Amino acid sequence: MRHLPKVLIVEDEPSIAELITVNLRHNGLSPTWVDDGEKAQKAIDEVLPDVILLDWMLPGQSGVYWARKWRSDPRTKSVPILFLTAKSEEVDKVSGLDAGADDYITKPFSTQELMARIRSVLRRRAPQQAEDAVTIGQLHLDGATHRVTFAGESLKMGPTEFKLLNFLMHHTERVHSRSQLLDKVWGDHVFIEERTVDVHVKRLREALGEAGAMIETVRGVGYRFNNQSN
Numbered sequence: 019m020r021h022l023p024k025v026l027i028v029e030d031e032p033s034i035a036e037l038i039t040v041n042l043r044h045n046g047l048s049p050t051w052v053d054d055g056e057k058a059q060k061a062i063d064e065v066l067p068d069v070i071l072l073d074w075m076l077p078g079q080s081g082v083y084w085a086r087k088w089r090s091d092p093r094t095k096s097v098p099i100l101f102l103t104a105k106s107e108e109v110d111k112v113s114g115l116d117a118g119a120d121d122y123i124t125k126p127f128s129t130q131e132l133m134a135r136i137r138s139v140l141r142r143r144a145p146q147q148a149e150d151a152v153t154i155g156q157l158h159l160d161g162a163t164h165r166v167t168f169a170g171e172s173l174k175m176g177p178t179e180f181k182l183l184n185f186l187m188h189h190t191e192r193v194h195s196r197s198q199l200l201d202k203v204w205g206d207h208v209f210i211e212e213r214t215v216d217v218h219v220k221r222l223r224e225a226l227g228e229a230g231a232m233i234e235t236v237r238g239v240g241y242r243f244n245n246q247s248n
């Protein structure tokens with residue numbers, strides 16, 4: 019039997035959850051719906067999903083709490099999380115990305131938009147797993163084990179920062195514009211704003227610490243990996 023991608027929907031509003039469930043099923047995905055984070059945790063403990071659609075405002079602990087928890091758990095660390103936010107919560111998008119979400123989608127959204135986002139996170143997940151290791155100066159990245167070290171010290175970073183660094187370290191020859199990075203790193207940038215790139219570059223520099231200077235901002239153009247600085 020063909021493997022259908024498993025989507026865990028964590029949403030306390032039944033009408034939204036039902037609409038998503040029907041649409042995902044219609045588009046060849048296998049959805050499971052729970053209405054709070056505790057039930058989501060139980061579902062994850064039983065079967066690991068391929069994508070988690072996570073509502074921001076949930077009864078009990080918020081979506082941000084669960085995103086942080088699942089990002090720090092080795093079992094769920096690399097499962098893409100797509101945040102569902104209401105229009106009024108738009109200011110909190112950056113906190114959602116900070117908590118480890120891969121992307122967010124604002125309610126109300128079209129089926130087409132939701133499907134594009136889900137396909138995009140699924141696609142992004144696959145190719146990056148097979149990448150080679152690369153060393154520049156004292157910075158070492160291993161695509162197979164998802165480890166990054168600087169001067170022998172292990173560095174922690176989120177999955178999107180890892181993908182961004184992986185791409186930049188493999189393509190040091192030129193400056194990449196934000197839209198090129200969205201295309202190459204995010205895979206499908208139709209619905210993602212360019213400032214999302216800046217948010218992740220900032221987080222990547224923070225994660226790199228001393229080596230953060232290797233990610234160079236080229237004013238008015240974009241970003242480049244500077245292999246001369248270390």
Ligand code: CA
Nearest residue numbers: 030073075076
């Ligand atoms: Ca809600």
